[in-house]
Amino acid sequence: MARTAGRPPRSKAEIQEFRSKIGKHALEIYRAEGFAAVSMRRLAKEVGCAPMTIYAHFEGKTDILKYLWADVLRDMSNDVEKKLESVVGPRERLRSATQSFVDYWVDHPDHFRLVFMSNDVTRADVSTFMMDDDTLAHFRMFSSLIKEVHPKEHDVKMTTDTLISGMIGIALCVNTIPDYPWADATSMTEQLLTIIIA
Template identity: 30%
Template sequence: MPTRKPSPTRAAAARPRVRRGSEADADRLRDELLSAALSLFIEGGLEAVTMRAVATQVGISAMTPYRYFEDKGHLLRGIWQHVLSAAWQQMLAASRGVTDARERIRAQVDAFIDYWEANPQHYRLVYMTEQTTQGDEQRTLASLPIYTDVLDASLDASRALAAQTGGDPAHAKLASDIRFMMVSGYLHARLVNRRYPWTSADVLRPAFIELMLDAMASCLRDGPRTPPAAARRRAKAKS
């Protein structure tokens, strides 16, 4: 005799109850909602992520998600935070206890790239969906606490690299910007341009990271550079 599948009502009844006033229970359910939304995105794209679908996936009433997220936009921002936190934790774990500045940056960047290459759908959600390419949502994404944590960690590492290499800490922000620009370009190329016959990742990734570190160190030592032709024009204009 075939096994009867439980109805959504039965599934909801079997779930651990969220006790009134329990922050732990509320946090647990919120995490379940975010995980369900991320699974729906991976399976069916952004259109598959609806408040009702998330509720069905978790096994709760259709209105319950609205207690935690105002609407789909708020839910998406929660997923971005969820995904970025996972990438941050992997980066933090890889560089914990590493005192050498260059080694710390190497470990951070390697772990950061590793996370997105292992989870390409997460990368597309955070960086390539229509919502995340809109100006308002980009500002919202940049205002997330986890985003600030990642940027601050990069800036601290750049300052440490400046101290270690005899560079100027005043150029730490520029060096960090170069780091993020180069890493973003690497990830976009590897995860989006799949038709190009890339060198194997075990060779390409470390080679890229060393070039990025050299670029950061050069920036910290020499500051912003001016192309030779532009420098000559400026000198001629002043004479």
């Protein structure tokens, strides 16, 4: 049987590496010029391939955005989990995770804007991404930590959602209204946590 011409199929690792390369270039363009400047044609030029090669790995610009969201959330979760490795005690673990979460977004304002303030994306796309189990896992970790602090808490979801919305709110204010003389983000986070675990 005659062999067909062309490149042999890429391995899963090669595909993931190429997707990562595309994502890296998309993030660089986003940081420099905003997500509106990201296009399949421009990414192809940056990566050094044909636009159709980009489409073989991503359905379109929104798919690249979802990839970047997932990558940033994974980075944030890894940061929180790494800091939790050396912390014992339920309250201390919740405190460490809460501070690490807020610190991550304050220290990475471009990541915050990408995940929480992206334009040019439909409500349906955001909803699909948010309801994905991998996405929800990044936030469920706080439910587990709250259960450790309050094992008999009846409404863990309400407590978790209040904590998450408060943490995101602190990061939002610090990142988007920097001229206001906010209290220190660490102090605000500590105050939020004191109310949550009282």
